[in-house]
Amino acid sequence: MVEAGFSWNEGTADRMFHGKQYDWPMTPEGQASFLRDVCRTIHDTPGGRGIGVIWWHPDSIPAKGANVWMGGSCALWRPDGSPLPALGEFARF
Numbered sequence: 117m118v119e120a121g122f123s124w125n126e127g128t129a130d131r132m133f134h135g136k137q138y139d140w141p142m143t144p145e146g147q148a149s150f151l152r153d154v155c156r157t158i159h160d161t162p163g164g165r166g167i168g169v170i171w172w173h174p175d176s177i178p179a180k181g182a183n184v185w186m187g188g189s190c191a192l193w194r195p196d197g198s199p200l201p202a203l204g205e206f207a208r209f
Contacts, residue, residue, distance in 0.1 A: 117158050121172040122150040123189040124200055142189075148201040155209045169206075 122140065124147035140146040140153075151171070158166035174192040176184040188195060192203045 117154065117166070117168070118170045119172040120151070120154050120169055121186075121190040122147050122202075123186065124191075124202070125189040144200050144202070147190075148205055151202045151205040152208065155205055159209045174203075 122138075123142045124144045126142040138146075138150075140150040151169075155169055158169055160166070171192060173185040173190060176186065176188050176191045177193050177197065178184055178188040178195050184191075192200050194200060
């Protein structure tokens with residue numbers, strides 16, 4: 117699966133997520149739960165055809181003077197560079 121992504125921050129300036137209902141909250145834990153569900157689905161694909169997940173712009177943390185995708189709300193790191201819980205989900209599968 118390519119281009120998976122989910123916001124860990126409801127405060128995103130991007131309208132991609134606004135006004136929509138999701139099964140996961142836009143929180144660090146919700147982002148981790150989303151990625152866990154995606155990885156589980158891919159892992160459970162019959163015939164071993166689900167071989168991996170690629171997260172879209174995992175490193176898009178805000179930086180002074182830079183325009184980053186979705187304002188960094190879908191990154192796998194916080195603006196201070198510390199990892200978000202979702203990053204650990206890749207090790208589960």
